[in-house]
Amino acid sequence: MFPWHYLALLLLITVHICKAQDCDTFTDLDVSHAFLGTNLDIRLLLYTRENGSCGKLLSHTNLTAHPHFNLSRPTTFIIHGYRPTGSPPMWVENIREMVLEREDLNLIVVDWNYGAANLNYFKAVANTHLAADNLTVFIKLMETQGASLSSIHMIGVSLGAHISGFVGANLVGSIGRITALDPAGPQFTGTTPKDRLDSSDAQFVDVLHTDIDALGFREPLGHIDFYANGGTDQPGCPKTIFSGGSYFKCDHQRSVLLYLDSVTCASKAFPCSSYKDFMDGNCLSCEKFGEAGCPVFGHDVIRWKDILLRLxxxxxxxxxxAVHPFCMTNYRVDVLIWNEEERYGYITIKLHGINEEAEATIDHSAAKFQKFTETKLFAHFEKDIGSVKKVTVTFSTGNVFKPKYKLRVLRLRLTHLERVERPLCRYDILLKENKEVTFRPIVCEELSNF
Structure with missing residues (x-):
């Protein structure tokens, strides 16, 4: 008797193989291609919720060739950057899944690996203009067949950010949004707006900076510019050249990881003129944003569009x-002391919840504590403690050979900057240098001004 169940299994495997063969994938090159140089070739890979894991190569001239390409839906373009080794970006699949999970749209991965894979960076830079011209023609064709330019969102990484800008400029700033993830700096720094991304290239331009001292662009470029960790050294990235290639690219690539993380873990961003002022706690007010509060970095910053355009x-x-989840929880810490003499030092705070804790060390510079003068500090905790049961505080000066000091605290106040809730306080604490003090906080009372 013929084993029909084996035949059914064989047919099922065959169907899956055929489906896999029907999928188009990102061009996979190697160092030999980059060494010899490649000619520009733009491939547009379409993903929708109907074919979320199976890319379909789009025709540049026949937009009706693929049934899933619905021009009445919004369209998001993902544009990668320089690929000196020719390999596909590791993040493409993740960002594709993220975008399609958030919205029912056409997602187009712009594969310009032929053109980006070249050891000659200057050639890759030159190809950004050619790639932008190609995409411009494609988008104009979309428009003639009913697509709204306002519903187009371009997410560009490194060189891809400037490609997005060139496309936007070609279309006179009529596309809806450009998100630039650490726009490339080399060959673009110091150029005029027509030769790089700028805020006039789309109706809304949001920019993330993570490597402004090397591969990224330092100056603001958009309607809103986010500087993660000051835009330079990212936590968890190698600090020395002995770490190999990661030393050169980790900060730059962190921009994509932060954007991916923003969907489930949004970081509140504070408007400020400098990173020093931000770290010193001088920029904690979000009054200019009204009831909306400070904007969050990432996909959802579009909610602040109208306010940001006005600003x-x-x-x-x-x-x-340093690792996922990347978002931190921010507190304002106010310390009021009654020591007769000034004290300089650092504060470490540990929040204890139910079976969890989070710690913040405020040590970027020595804080100045004066009698009856409130010292304002900015604390960044690695996670949010929903209900704080206990607080541990440590005062230190960093002076190994000098006498140990004491900080006589009249009031310590913790104000959560992510949630609207009453601040937590503790009154009359004696902090001995390098000695932990743990207490149960209470909801703050009002004190008269000193």
């Missing part, structure tokens, strides 16, 4: 963890 250009800062 025109906004520079913001936020800090992150």
């Amino acid at each position: 025109r250009h906004t520079k913001t800062f936020f800090n992150t963890n």
